[in-house]
Amino acid sequence: MPGRRELAYAVLLCLSGAGLALWAARSTWVVGVLDRPEPLLVVDEGRTGGQLLPWLPALALVGLAGGGALLATRGRLRRVLGGLLTLLGLALAAGGGYGLVADLGGQVTRLLPALCLLGGLLVAAGGLLTAARGQRWPAMGARYERGSASVRRPVGPIAGAGTVEAWDALDRGEDPTARGEDPKVS
Numbered sequence: 592m593p594g595r596r597e598l599a600y601a602v603l604l605c606l607s608g609a610g611l612a613l614w615a616a617r618s619t620w621v622v623g624v625l626d627r628p629e630p631l632l633v634v635d636e637g638r639t640g641g642q643l644l645p646w647l648p649a650l651a652l653v654g655l656a657g658g659g660a661l662l663a664t665r666g667r668l669r670r671v672l673g674g675l676l677t678l679l680g681l682a683l684a685a686g687g688g689y690g691l692v693a694d695l696g697g698q699v700t701r702l703l704p705a706l707c708l709l710g711g712l713l714v715a716a717g718g719l720l721t722a723a724r725g726q727r728w729p730a731m732g733a734r735y736e737r738g739s740a741s742v743r744r745p746v747g748p749i750a751g752a753g754t755v756e757a758w759d760a761l762d763r764g765e766d767p768t769a770r771g772e773d774p775k776v777s
Contacts, residue, residue: 594728594729597728598725598728598729599729600674601717601721601725602659604716604770605654605655605657605718605721606659606712607710608654608680608683608710608712608715609624609651609653609712609714611706612647612650612654612714613648614633614706615687615707615710616639616641616670618627618640618692618703619626620640620704621638621643621695621698621700622636622637622638623636629746633767640686640690640703640707643649643695644686644689646686647683647686650686651683654683654732655656655711656659657676658676659672661676665730666730668720669726670725670726672718673718673722674718677714677715677718677719677722678718679714680709680712680715680716680718681715682711682716684710684712686707687707687709687710688708690708692709692746706707719750724777
């Protein structure tokens with residue numbers, strides 16, 4: 592049971608951190624005044640974190656996908672994914688840190704880069720937890736995996752329609768309404 596709980600924590604850390612970083616990157620970080628010729632009015636121009644650092648929203652989306660992929664992987668592949676999520680989270684945190692310390696010009700909102708930094712640290716924590724302990728966590732059951740080509744299942748009409756055999760045929764991907772005769776092509 593502790594393995595399931597740790598897996599849930601890692602997935603929640605990665606998804607919440609990447610979601611927070613994506614939201615922060617898509618929000619306005621800087622508002623600057625745009626001077627225009629005399630008859631036109633002065634305009635306030637806002638720039639998002641994604642406009643300042645174009646790779647930031649893309650990394651956050653990859654972090655969301657990686658958090659979901661933790662559920663579908665197992666063993667060494669899950670640990671490698673954890674290492675990649677750790678690096679990805681540190682890159683998101685670096686983007687948020689850059690937004691905090693850089694001179695971006697205009698009025699800078701420091702809260703949103705700080706939230707991006709926090710989101711990146713959450714993703715990195717989830718990735719680090721996965722890299723350290725992910726190999727021992729449970730994986731999805733075999734029913735979610737594709738059957739091997741060497742296993743042949745019987746094909747043909749289903750006896751006793753409306754019974755357990757019909758449901759088993761659906762699980763095998765067969766049509767339980769097929770009667771076994773070949774349809775004539777006209």
